[in-house]
Amino acid sequence: MSARNFLLLGAALAFFAASSPVPAQVVPPAPPGITNFTLNGSQRVLRWTPYPAAQSFKVFSTTDLRTPFTEDTSGAVSGYSWTGTNTGSARFFRLDTTPLDSNALLTATVLNRLAYGPTPTLLDRFKTNSIENYIAKQLAPETVTETVQNQHTNIAFFEGKFAPPGTPVLLTNGTGPGSAAIGDLRAWFSMRAVGADRQLLEVLTQFLENHFVTQFTKSLDYFQNHYGDFNTRGRVATELEYREITRWRNALMNPGATFKDLLTISCESPAMIVFLDTVSSRGDGSRVPNENFSREIMELFSMGVDNGYDQTDIVDMSHAWAGWTVDFVAPTNVFNPFATRLLATVGNTVSNVPGVWGFVFRTNYHGTSRSIFTNKFVPARFGAPWTTRTYANATPGSYQLTFPARTGTNAIQDGYDIIAHLADLPFTQEYMSVKLCRLFVHEDFAHGYDFTAPQLSLEAELVRQCMMAWETNMPRGQIRKVLDVIFKSDLFRSHTAAFAKVKTPFEFTVSAIRALRVSTNGTGAHGSWSADTDGSALATPMNRMGAMVLFDRGEPDGYPESGAGWISAGTLAERVRWTQSLLIASGQTGHSGSQGGSGNDAGNSVTSPVRLLFTRLPVLADQQDAAKVADVFLGLLFPGEGAANLSLYRTAAINFLNTADDGVTASSFAALTPGTTTGNNTYDTRVRGMVAMLMTMQRFQEQ
Known part of the structure; x- marks a missing residue:
């Protein structure tokens, strides 16, 4: 430029x-x-x-x-x-x-949005190779060889505890498949975010988990009715969360995966059925169905708040979901909604009878479904093709959905008709396009654009292009087609896109590990990394940085994508505290359990910036050159920032390296001798402190 x-x-x-x-x-x-x-x-x-x-x-x-x-x-x-x-x-x-050169800027934007931040290896790769191929490969994760299982022994350990669909729940499942606790799932999920080659798949899985919110604690409480043992019901609730995200992962590996596919998985998820109270909803006889799910599926999961529906539609739709519940069934029936209950009674009588909890449709809970969106038409602001085509009836622009008379097991189709209908509506196309643009571009996209206006804003035009990709590629709603539009857009690739978003606590902690992480011997094996985590150690810091707890959001709206939801004096202080702890050598005071009981220590998240440094500066004279050492870490931590804007950071880093631990006395960095081990010499401590200082700067909080 x-x-x-x-x-x-x-x-x-x-x-x-x-x-x-x-x-x-x-x-x-x-x-x-x-x-x-x-x-x-x-x-x-x-x-x-x-x-x-x-x-x-x-x-x-x-x-x-x-x-x-x-x-x-x-x-x-x-x-x-x-x-x-x-x-x-x-x-x-x-x-x-x-x-800054536009290619370097785009590389930084891509690695901060399609991935959980740059790594030294990726930055090296794209100094000479185009980032375009990386984008294409990330959009097609089935073409990427995944090596994350080899990077840490804990990943295989945790995966051995997760139950494949259909694994029986037994009270004795203390080890092996079906024994995973929620902490295991959180750790495994975090470790995959740190090391996975299919980074966009990890980003999208977290996006879906946060969009189609379910809550582990709600499931844990629900299964108190069936298991007296706390650990057993914890394992059951964990398995439901794991089953849900595994189905989304598998769907996203399909090139033609649609929003309808993803919404279907959410609606069929026992975790969702429990979370929004469909599990006990009945519409038979004079009973009034629970409205929670019908409200949230429109307000939060598809159409958007007050966008094309009203309270009458919420009430009418709730009848279609009556009968969607969960039950204890034979392992072979985990995905059979018409399976019969395995036991005559399911209360605290559940024992070691082999079985699983799955989505079941109870015909006796279902009454008569009602038409929804009666006499409603697509607003003129959408324009063609949305106002002129047909939806669930023969009248162009009308999106009224009327159900045929169905009885028995056939009545389950009412719910699937709603799923297909919602996924086809322009309201949903707009709402999901806006959410994806907020995720990958910036947070200042809105709902309610007039797409017929003669001159659209850049944001409105991008949303419309996303909707057209959704609308014109068959089957409609293909996620990759929408993402491809976003990643090729001027807004995504523009100068203004860089650092336009604030990292969530999850993104911040994971990106901090990734920024300093390289396999120092090139094997990619456990123990070879200059920075790593056992996953579990990220949970407490994330909680302290803004109460972000994976798989346990209490509100159905998901964690915020906007920076305002995460940045305050208190949460920034927690980011600083954790970063300092992370950069202290393992075993030294301040790394674990020595911050006045704060609980925000690094634990089994470890870094060795000097090991990383030696892979970049193998010559001793360069290792003792404060300017060269500062430049290495400035390039790794701020690859999307230009040298002019980093000049003050650079000066501060060089001054830090040339100052004693008291922060006042001059102490030549060139006189320090790099040690062969970390954490026990002044050189190592000086480098760690300088890196910690840089990682607490504003730019590292942004992406």
Whole structure:
């Protein structure tokens, strides 16, 4: 991208931007604003606002606008200011800003959005290779060889505890399949986020888990009616969460996976049926069905709040879900909704009879379904093709859904008709497109765009393009088609996309491990990594950074995607506390259990930045060069930021390396001897402290 030029006209402080080409339809960042011009005796001082990913700032000047500007070498840039000699004569100044190379910027954006942050290995790969192939491969995870199982022995250990669908629940399942507790699932999930080759698959699985929210604790409480033993019902509740995300993973491995497929998995999930109280809902006779699921499936899972439905639709739809429940069935019937109960009574009488808990349709709980969206038409704001095509009836634009008379087991189809109908509506297309854009681009997308307006905003245009990809590729709603539109969009690839989002606690902790993680001997085996975690150690820090607990969100709206939901003085303090603990060597004071009982220590998450450093700087003289050491970690931690914006970070890092542990006394880094082991020498401690300081900076909280 070409440099952007700005003029400061004398003492009046007027400035203008010289034109420079930008990609079509992309709004460039706001230009650096000259905020201050000071004449201070023999000095002139210019100050300006930051510019995203600025690689360099240069100041040019002239005494006459009719003559060319030349670089003003009488001064120097420091951060966001320039100080030069005051010659006493009137001069005109121009600020030139050169952004970071667009390919480097796109690489950083892709690795922060399609993955849980860059790793040193990935950054090395894309210095010479195009990131485009990585995007294509991540969109097709079935083409990516997964090696995460080999990276840590705990992954195989945990996977041995998860029960494949149909594994009987036994009171004696203390080990082996079916023995996993919720902590095991959280640890396994976190470790996959850290090391998986199929990073986008991990990101999308977490997105679905957060979108179609279920709560482990709700299931745990429900099964209290059936098991007196706390650990047994914990294993059952854990297995339901694992079964749900496994089905989503398998669906996403299919190139043609649709939103309908994903919504179906959610609706059939015993964890969802329990969470939103469908499990006990009855519509037979004079009974009134529970409305929770019919409300949330429209409000949160498909159409969006107050977007094309009303309270009447919620009430009417609830009748279709009556009878969708869970029951204890034979292992071979785990996916058979018409299976009969394995025991005559299911209360605290459940024992070691081999069985599983699965989705079951009880015909005697189901009454008569009612039409929904009666006399409702697609609003004009959607325009063609949505207002002109047919949905569930013969009238163009009408999305009324009427059920045929069904009895017995056939009545289950009412629910599946709703799933197919919701997945086909423009409201759902818009709502899900907006959510995906907020996930991958920035959080300032809205609902309710008028897509017929003559001039759409860039955000509205991208949402419409996503909807068209949903609408025109058959079968409708193919997730990869929608994602492909987003990843190829100008908004995703623009200069403004970088660092437009704040990391959630999960993203922050995982990205911190990944940023410092390289296999130092190239084997990728357990014990070879310069940074790693057992997964379990991330749970408490995530909770303290904003009460983010995997698989246990109490509200059905999911954890927020917006930065405001995660950033406060308190949560930032917890991020700083954990980062400092993470960078302290394992076994030393402050790494585990020594922060005044805070519980926010690193535990079995470990780092060795020096081991990583030695793979980048193998020569001793370079290892003792504070500037070169600082540059290594600046490049790894902030690959999407330009050198100009990192200059203050760089100065701080170099000063840190050349200062003793008291923070005051000068201590030459060049005089320190790198040790062969970590955690027991001044050199190692100095490097760890410098890296911890950099990782607590604002830019590392962003993605």
